[in-house]
Amino acid sequence: MRSIWAIAVNTIKQAVRLKIAAVFIVLLLVLLPVMGLKMTGDGTLKGRMQSFISYSLSLMSLLLALLTILAACFTLTNDVKDKQVYTVLTKPVRRYQFVLGKLLGVIVLDAFLLTLFSVVIYSIAVLMPQFIKADNEQLERARNEFFTARASIVPPQPDISAEIDEKYEKLKESGEVPKGVDENPVARRNYRNELSRRIGLRRRAAVVGEELVWEFENVKLSDPKQPLFVKFKYEVAVNPADLAIYSGWVIGDLRQIRMGEMPVTPIYSVERKDLIRTAVEFQVPGDCVADDGYVALAFQNVPLNNTVVIFPLEDGLEVLFQADSFTANFVRAVLLVFIRLVFLAALAVFAGSFLSFPVAVLLCLAVFTMANMSGFINESFEFLGENINKLYYHSLKHIMNLLPEFDDYNPGQFLLSARLISWTLVAKAGALMVFLKSLPLVAFSIVIFSLREIAKVIV
Amino acid sequence: MQYAIETFSLTKIFSDWWGRDKVVAVDDLNLKIRTNEVFGLLGPNGSGKTTTLKLLLGLLHPTKGRSLLLEGSAADPQISTRIGFLPEESYLYKYLTARETLEFYGRLFKLPAKVRKLRTEALLDMVGLKAVANRHVGTFSKGMARRIGLAQALINDPDLLILDEPTTGLDPIGTRQIKDLIIELAKRGKTILLCNHLLADVEDVCDRIAILYGGKIQAEGNVSDLLRRTDKTEITTGLLSPDAVKKIERIFAEERAEYSISAPMTKLETFFIDIIAAAQQQELPTSGAESKRHISEFLSAKPQELADRQAILDQLVSSGVQQDEPADTVTRQPQPRPSPSADEDFLKGLVQTDASAGSQTAVPKPVEPTPVLPPQPDRNVIDELLGKPASDGDVKENGDTHNA
Structure with a gap:
């Protein structure tokens, strides 16, 4: 040595x-x-x-x-x-x-x-x-x-393989699958990939008036007084005149509503107008997170918009919260x-x-x-x-x-x-x-x- | 214990990129160098001297054969701890100062910090670089680099010293000092392998030589045996009166011998050293290395080992085994050291003296302007071998037992 x-x-x-x-x-x-x-x-x-x-x-x-x-x-x-x-x-x-x-x-x-x-x-x-x-x-x-130093949680990717299978069989039965695709394994794979993309997109898209809900688990705030940040980016089917989207967000332990009980943790409602194709974030108080680390997020595409709103796959939506200090x-x-x-x-x-x-x-x-x-x-x-x-x-x-x-x-x-x-x-x-x-x-x-x-x- | 270096059919063939043999640098070399011997490996440029050294030290892999250094491999740290090596050029780190260079190599030997520092200072003093110890080695002249190269080879007080052309780039005084140093080190029980093509240097210090050509040994043996002429007699005397010269001429005439009488020329080396010594006495300043004429005391044989060696020698002499090798072992009386700790004590003393007389060390020490005699110890050995044929037997017996 x-x-x-x-x-x-x-x-x-x-x-x-x-x-x-x-x-x-x-x-x-x-x-x-x-x-x-x-x-x-x-x-x-x-x-x-x-x-x-x-x-x-x-x-x-x-x-x-x-x-x-x-x-x-x-x-x-x-x-x-x-x-x-x-x-x-x-x-x-x-x-x-x-x-x-x-x-x-x-x-x-x-x-x-x-x-x-x-x-x-x-x-x-x-x-x-x-x-x-x-x-x-x-x-x-x-x-x-x-x-x-904020931890980031993105919505989990849902397992859609069963849905793809189902859709594929349906299309095959109705004869909508193009000729030769079913026999050729490569073509079949490509076709199914396309199906998967479409189904995935559908899940991330809200037509006018529709509501999208994401559920997050394991949101462990270091301090409940710290805010929770919602970061998102809009993609649209048709550009609105002012390039902005009006939206209504509801954040909190939405399980409480379903069960018809008095909410224990607060549920916040936020109304916003944001530019499309731009990463934006807003904050809500951190006490909306349930004790077990559960928080749900609902987005409503208000009728005013008159277009389909899509959250892109990579940076469409994430929830951020402070987990550590800048120095660390x-x-x-x-x-x-x-x-x-x-x-x-x-x-x-x-x-x-x-x-x-x-x-x-x-x-x-x-x-x-x-x-x-x-x-x-x-x-x-x-x-x-x-x-x-x-x-x-x-x-x-x-x-x-x-x-x-x-x-x-x-x-x-x-x-x-x-x-x-x-x-x-x-x-x-x-x-x-x-x-x-x-x-x-x-x-x-x-x-x-x-x-x-x-x-x-x-x- | 007898052979410090032994090679068995050592062969090195350099091949080209395609693996075709190109140059046979060393060809079936069988060298046997005894402990405490000064061995000269001679040969013209490209005769395989340096390649042999590199093979010995594991810097090259032999194509065939193998070699033993101190009865082990040079790759073994236990063995390399006891080896000092000065390459053909002093490949040094240019960005280190002279002192840092020695410290660095001392660290590689895991010398304790105290010993390392003492040895560094002692060696800097010995090679005459104390005044420039804080200068970067990159700024040194070739001779100064050579000196620091030699110092690094000695930092571990090696038992075996391998010197590749130690005197290249050195002025005659430096050359002379290195020769004196080699003789002194040999006295202290070291084995020295010397590579050189400056024959005069080799002749002065070596006990045995081998002449390489084309990677093969062309001649090998005792320097005195190889060089002794049986057909001539040389007589050297002090200044004679014309009468005495006439008388001698008469004797020669009776003997019908061819002869010539003249005043001998001083060797240029001797003349040069005298001149410089005189200049140094006037304390003319120099930017180069100073000339020192002493050897660092830590460079000693370990007393126990020496005693062992002596005991073995005695045994061999008394055993009276038959002998078939030429008499070529040198028996020197190494300077015994009182105790291992004396090394450190002495160095301490040395450094303290230096510190107290700091100004003195900065000034070049005058060298005694006496005409330089051929190195005494070596002559003694040769005289002994030449003058006492009876003692040959003793040594012969000693030489034989390596094979027994």
Whole structure:
């Protein structure tokens, strides 16, 4: 362990004294305050905070990722190229200790810089409202919708497979299924997918005068005095003249009404007019939630609208409530960034264990870029033709699965919408990216480096 | 316990990308280097010297054969703890200072912090880099880098020292110091494997040599045996009167011997060292390394081990086993050390003295301007072997038992 630490310290000195780290440190220390001053977002305090936190976190994450890749690739490849390994590996240092020392050095450097910059970002974020002339309403909004950590619950996806089967059989009997579809398994699957989409859509759509009801369970407020937030977005069949929808909402333990008893918990009724295709949220007092964590939500498409209102699948409707503080959430967001950096350090050490510096950096950057848009790449493959799809499912998909899930655990996205980053989520990200993806990389690099002929000149 | 380095049919063939054999760098090498021997591996450029060292140290994998260092593998930390290695160029971390460099390597040996610090200071002083200890190694001249490279090879007080062209880049004084150091280390019971193509350096310090060419040993043996000429006699005296010269010429004429009489030339090395020593006495400033003529005291053989070795030697001598190898073992009397803790005590004393006389260490110490004699210990050994043929038997017996 002492040799590993000695090598780690030497690696940190290398990164610092060769001014690899210095470039990034200066860049961040200059850019972060500038961003704090210049970012205005949509002009409101909340918007300003949102754009600052999302840009500053992304920038820090990106720059530290680049630093990690460069430093880790450099330290290993350069020691081999400049032959310092000759003097180090002939000492009582095992090869694995050398590799682990390099990795540890980069990770410790990352941890230090990450802490430093996180403190800077956090301080700017917390102090910003004091320097900006914002009225109380804006402050209140920022406090409720930004300086908090809200858990989000989306309506559960109902199981509609039975309904699809039923509908399909009905259509088949009435001869409405197009010719050849029933015989061809691929065509049948596509047809059924279309049916499923339609049925799902029907469930999320309210015709004029209709009421949609969602039921939520396990809404555990940290404090019943805290409000409950309903966030939604309208899609419409026909655009209304003023692009707005009038609505009536009822929120509370609606079971009480059905049973015909006197309500114990209050039930709130809200009337609103909101723009279509825009994410909107309103709040109701948190005491509407039943003791067992049940709350129901009813939306009525008032006749005034004269159009079908649809709640989109992805961001149509969710219920938010405060679950933790902004500070705690921020700490966990930083941990998510750290998990990324650990993966990148492992990747870079792996690449450096057998490649030359430029090639290793290139490989790391390629993986880094792909990991950042893995969600997009995965989605786009889903739209490929049938034949390529097969190839994709049997080969590429597995390769894509090897990439780390940077997309799913983007801390900026969470903080931007003040969404709770639960410890479970951090643990999951750690398990996936550190244990499942980094450890094998480290193991590979140790094996490769141990078997390698260090003094062999490669021409 | 007898062989510090042993190779068995060690072969290294470099192949190209397609796996086709290209260069036979080391070919079926069987080296046996005894404990406490100064062994020189000679050869022209590209003869496989460095490749051999890399194979020994596990930096390259042998195509065939194997090697033992201190009866183990160099990959074993227990063995590498006892090895010091100076590569052909001092591959150092440019961004570390001289002191940090030694501290770093000391840490790799897991030396306790106290010992590490004492040794670092002692070695910096020994290689004459104390004044520039806080400068980055990257700013060092080649000779200075060489010195710090040598210091890092000695930080663990190794039993086996492997030096790949230790004198390249060094000025004649530095070269001289390294040679003196090697002799001194050998006296203290170390085994030294030396790679070099500067033959004069090797001749001065080595007990045995092997000449490599094409990865094969072309000649191997005792330096004195290999170089002794049986067809000539050399007589060296002080200044003689013309009369005496005439008398001698008469004797030569009677013997019908070819002869020449002249005043001998000083070796350029000796001349150079005298000049620089004189300059240093005038305390002219230098930005380079200082010249020191002492060796750090911690570099010692462990007393117990030495006693053991002596006991084994005695046993072997008295056992009177038959012998079929040439007499080539060196028996030196290592300087015994009173106790293991004395190492630390002494170093403490050394550092304290330095601290009290800090200004003194900053100034180049004058070197005694005496004409430099050939290294004494080595001569003694050669004299002993040349002058006392009777003692050959003793040593021979000793050499034989390795095979027994």
